[in-house]
Amino acid sequence: MAKHQRSLAHPVGAAPPIEVALPRPRPAPPWRLTRLVENERLLAALLLTPAVVLLALFIAYPFVMGVWLALTNASVGTAGTFIGIRNFVKEWNDSIFQTAFQNTFFYTFWATIFKLSLGMWLALLLNRQFRGMRIVRASMLLPFIVPTVLSTFAWRWMFDPTFSVLNWLLYSLGLITNKLPFLSDGHWAMWCAIVVNTWRGMPFFAITLLAGLQTISPDLHEAASLDGANSWHRFWKVTWPLLRPVTIVVVVFSVIQTFADFQLIYVLTGGGPANSTHLLATYAYQVGVATGLLGEGAAISLFMFPVLFLVVWFQLRYLRRLEGP
Amino acid sequence: MVIERRWKKWVFFYVPLTLFLVGMLFPFYWMFITAVRPDAELYRSWRNLHNTPFWTLHPTLDHLKDLLARTMFPRWLWNTFFIATVSTGISLFCGLLAGYALARLKFPMAGTLGTAIFVTYLVPPTLLFIPLANIIRDFQLGDTPWALILTYPTFLIPFCTWLLMGYFKTIPKELEECARVDGATRLGAMAWIIFPIAVPGILSAGIFAFTLSWNEFIYALVFISSPERKTVPVGVVSELIRGDIYFWGQLMTGALLGSVPVALVYSFFVEYYVAGLTGSVKG
Numbered sequence: 001m002a003k004h005q006r007s008l009a010h011p012v013g014a015a016p017p018i019e020v021a022l023p024r025p026r027p028a029p030p031w032r033l034t035r036l037v038e039n040e041r042l043l044a045a046l047l048l049t050p051a052v053v054l055l056a057l058f059i060a061y062p063f064v065m066g067v068w069l070a071l072t073n074a075s076v077g078t079a080g081t082f083i084g085i086r087n088f089v090k091e092w093n094d095s096i097f098q099t100a101f102q103n104t105f106f107y108t109f110w111a112t113i114f115k116l117s118l119g120m121w122l123a124l125l126l127n128r129q130f131r132g133m134r135i136v137r138a139s140m141l142l143p144f145i146v147p148t149v150l151s152t153f154a155w156r157w158m159f160d161p162t163f164s165v166l167n168w169l170l171y172s173l174g175l176i177t178n179k180l181p182f183l184s185d186g187h188w189a190m191w192c193a194i195v196v197n198t199w200r201g202m203p204f205f206a207i208t209l210l211a212g213l214q215t216i217s218p219d220l221h222e223a224a225s226l227d228g229a230n231s232w233h234r235f236w237k238v239t240w241p242l243l244r245p246v247t248i249v250v251v252v253f254s255v256i257q258t259f260a261d262f263q264l265i266y267v268l269t270g271g272g273p274a275n276s277t278h279l280l281a282t283y284a285y286q287v288g289v290a291t292g293l294l295g296e297g298a299a300i301s302l303f304m305f306p307v308l309f310l311v312v313w314f315q316l317r318y319l320r321r322l323e324g325p
Numbered sequence: 326m327v328i329e330r331r332w333k334k335w336v337f338f339y340v341p342l343t344l345f346l347v348g349m350l351f352p353f354y355w356m357f358i359t360a361v362r363p364d365a366e367l368y369r370s371w372r373n374l375h376n377t378p379f380w381t382l383h384p385t386l387d388h389l390k391d392l393l394a395r396t397m398f399p400r401w402l403w404n405t406f407f408i409a410t411v412s413t414g415i416s417l418f419c420g421l422l423a424g425y426a427l428a429r430l431k432f433p434m435a436g437t438l439g440t441a442i443f444v445t446y447l448v449p450p451t452l453l454f455i456p457l458a459n460i461i462r463d464f465q466l467g468d469t470p471w472a473l474i475l476t477y478p479t480f481l482i483p484f485c486t487w488l489l490m491g492y493f494k495t496i497p498k499e500l501e502e503c504a505r506v507d508g509a510t511r512l513g514a515m516a517w518i519i520f521p522i523a524v525p526g527i528l529s530a531g532i533f534a535f536t537l538s539w540n541e542f543i544y545a546l547v548f549i550s551s552p553e554r555k556t557v558p559v560g561v562v563s564e565l566i567r568g569d570i571y572f573w574g575q576l577m578t579g580a581l582l583g584s585v586p587v588a589l590v591y592s593f594f595v596e597y598y599v600a601g602l603t604g605s606v607k608g
Contacts (some may be wrong), residue, residue, distance in 0.1 A: 016329070040430050040431055040432060040511075041430075041432045043430060043511060044426045044435070047422040047430075048422070048423050048427075048438065050419040050533060051419040051420065051422065051423035051440065051442070051482050054475070054479065054480060054482060055442070055445050055479060058457065058460070058475065058476050058478075059479050061455065061460065062456040063448075063452075063453060063456070065460065066453060066455065068456075069455065069456055087573060100463075103583050121341070122345055125341060126342075127347070128338065130338075130342075136342070136346065138595045139346070139349070140346070140349055141351060141591070141602075142349065142350065142588065143349055143600075145587055145588065145591045146540075146587060146588065147540040147542075147587070149540075149558040149559075149561065150557075150561060150580035150583050150584055151352055151580070153562075153576055153577070154352040154353070154355055154580060155352060157355070157359060157573050157576070158355060160573075161370070161601070163367070163368060163370075163371070165355065165378045165572075168372075168373075168376060170377075172374060175442045202349075205601060205604065207602060207603065210516075210604040211599070217533055253447075259449075260450075260452060261450030263542040263543065263558075266542075266546075267562060280451075281543075282448075284455065285543070285547075288455040289454075289458070289547055294459070297455045298455045298456060301452050302452075304449075304451070305452065308448075308449070312444055312447045
C-alpha cells in the first residue's frame with residue numbers, strides 16, 4: 001500500500017523522502033551501469049559471462065588440448081612432439097584396447113536394456129496408490145543418490161572370492177556346490193558390473209518414468225478398459241506411446257553416462273582379471289594417469305567421442321522435432 | 326477404476342514390489358551389518374553353514390572408532406562438504422544468471438548458446454580428465470581444493486542453467502513488466518521479483534548439484550594426491566586399503582558414513598530432488 005502511494009506521489013527514479021532516513025545518503029543518480037544494463041544485449045552478455053568463461057576454460061579448452069595431446073607422444077614430465085595419428089593406430093591394434101572397446105559397447109547395451117525394462121516395471125508398480133507409498137518411492141532412489149564408489153564397495157564385498165555372502169546363500173540353499181567366480185572370471189565380472197550398474201541406474205529410470213506416467217490421465221485407461229483392452233494392451237496402446245518422449249530422453253542420458261562410466265569398474269574389478277573388464281575410460285586412466293603416457297591416454301578417451309557425438313546429435317534432432325511444428 | 330482380483334494383486338503387485346525393495350536396499354543393509362560385525366566373525370569361509378551372515382549377536386563399534394580416530398575420515402568429510410558447497414554455490418550463481426538470460430532476453434546467438442550449453446551438459450568428465458589434469462597443473466591448482474571447486478561447475482553449470490531456464494519460462498512475463506512499470510530496473514526486477522519466485526527451482530538445482538559433487542570421483546582421484554586433501558569417495562578407495570588388504574569392517578563403515586550426509590540432504594528435500602531429477606532431463 002505504502003509503495004503504491006509512493007510511486008504515485010513521486011516521479012519514477014527519484015528517491016522518496018522517507019528513504020533519506022535509511023543508510024543510503026544520496027538518492028540513486030542516473031547511474032551509468034544501471035542504464036547500460038537496460039540494453040538487452042549488453043545485459044545478456046554480462047549475465048552469460050561467468051558461465052561461459054568457466055565452461056570455455058574447463059571444457060572447450062581441455063577438449064582442444066586433449067585433441068592436441070592425442071596427436072603427440074607426451075608423457076608425464078615431457079611435453080611431447082607431434083606424431084600424427086600414430087597413437088590412434090597403435091591403440092586400434094592393441095588387444096587390450098580392443099577388449100575395452102568391445103566391453104564398453106557390451107556393458108552399455110545390456111545395462112541400458114536392463115535399466116529400461118526393470119525401471120519401467122518399477123515405475124508402473126510405483127504409480128499405484130498403496131500404503132507407505134511415499135517412503136517406498138523415496139527409498140527406491142537411494143542407490144542412485146549414494147556415492148557410486150561407496151555402494152560399489154558394498155557390492156565388491158558381496159562378490160568377495162572367499163567370503164561372498166551370495167555364495168554362502170546359494171550354497172546353504174543347496175543350489176551350488178562350488179563357489180561362483182563372481183569377480184575372478186572375466187566374463188562373470190563383466191556381468192557383475194552390469195548388475196551393479198543396473199542396480200544403481202534403475203531408480204533414475206523408474207522415477208523419471210514415474211513422473212511421465214503421472215501426467216497420463218487415468219481417463220484414458222478407463223476408456224481403453226471399457227473398450228475391452230487388458231492391461232497388457234493398455235500398456236502398449238495407451239501408456240507407451242505417451243511415455244515415449246520421456247523414455248528416449250532418459251535413455252540418451254543413461255547411454256552417455258554408462259558409455260563413459262569409470263568409477264564402477266575402477267572399484268569393482270579395477271579392469272581385471274587380466275585386463276578383461278576394462279572400459280574405455282578405465283583403460284584411458286590406466287594408460288594416461290597410472291602409466292603416465294598422456295598422449296596415448298588422451299587418444300583412448302577420444303575414442304569415446306564419435307559415439308557420444310552421435311548420441312548427442314540424435315538427441316538434439318529429436319528435441320528439435322518435438323519443439324518444431 | 327479397473328477392478329482386480331486379490332490374488333492378482335499379490336502376484337503382480339506386492340510380490341514384485343517387495344522383491345524390488347529388498348534388492349535395492351540389501352546392499353545398504355549389508356554395509357551396515359558389516360560395519361557393526363566384529364572382525365572374528367567377518368572372515369569365515371563361505372562354506373561354513375553355521376555362519377549367520379545376516380545378523381550378528383556381538384555388534385561392535387570398533388570399526389567406527391578406528392575410522393574416526395586412526396584415519397583421516399573426518400577430514401575427508403569436511404573436504405567433501407566444503408568443496409561440494411562452494412562448487413554448488415558457484416554453479417547456482419552462474420546458472421541463475423545464464424538461465425535468466427537464455428529464458429528472457431533477446432540477443433543474437435541465443436539459440437546457439439543454449440544448444441552449446443546443453444551439449445556441454447552431455448560431455449562426460451571421463452572424456453576430458455587427462456588434458457584437464459595438465460591444465461590444472463599449468464594453473465598451479467594441482468592438489469588444492471580449488472582444482473575441484475573450479476572443475477565441478479563444468480558439469481553442474483549446464484545442468485543448473487538448463488533446469489533454471491525451464492523454471493524461468495514458467496514464470497509469467499507480466500510480473501516483471503509490472504515491476505518495470507513501477508520503476509524497477511531490469512536487474513532489480515530480475516533479482517528482487519523473479520529470483521525469489523524461483524526459489525523452489527533454485528533449491529532443486531542446488532540439491533541435485535550438491536549430491537552430484539558429493540559423488541564425483543574421477544576428477545578428485547586425478548587432481549588430488551595428498552591424503553589430507555582427499556574427498557570421501559577417493560579417500561575410502563585409496564587410503565583405507567593398505568597394501569592389498571581390505572579391512573572390510575572399516576571400509577563398510579566408511580561407505581556408510583560417507584553416504585549418510587547425502588542421504589540426509591536427500592531425505593529432507595525428496596520432493597525438490599525428484600523435481601530436479603525429472604527437470605534435468607525434461608528441460
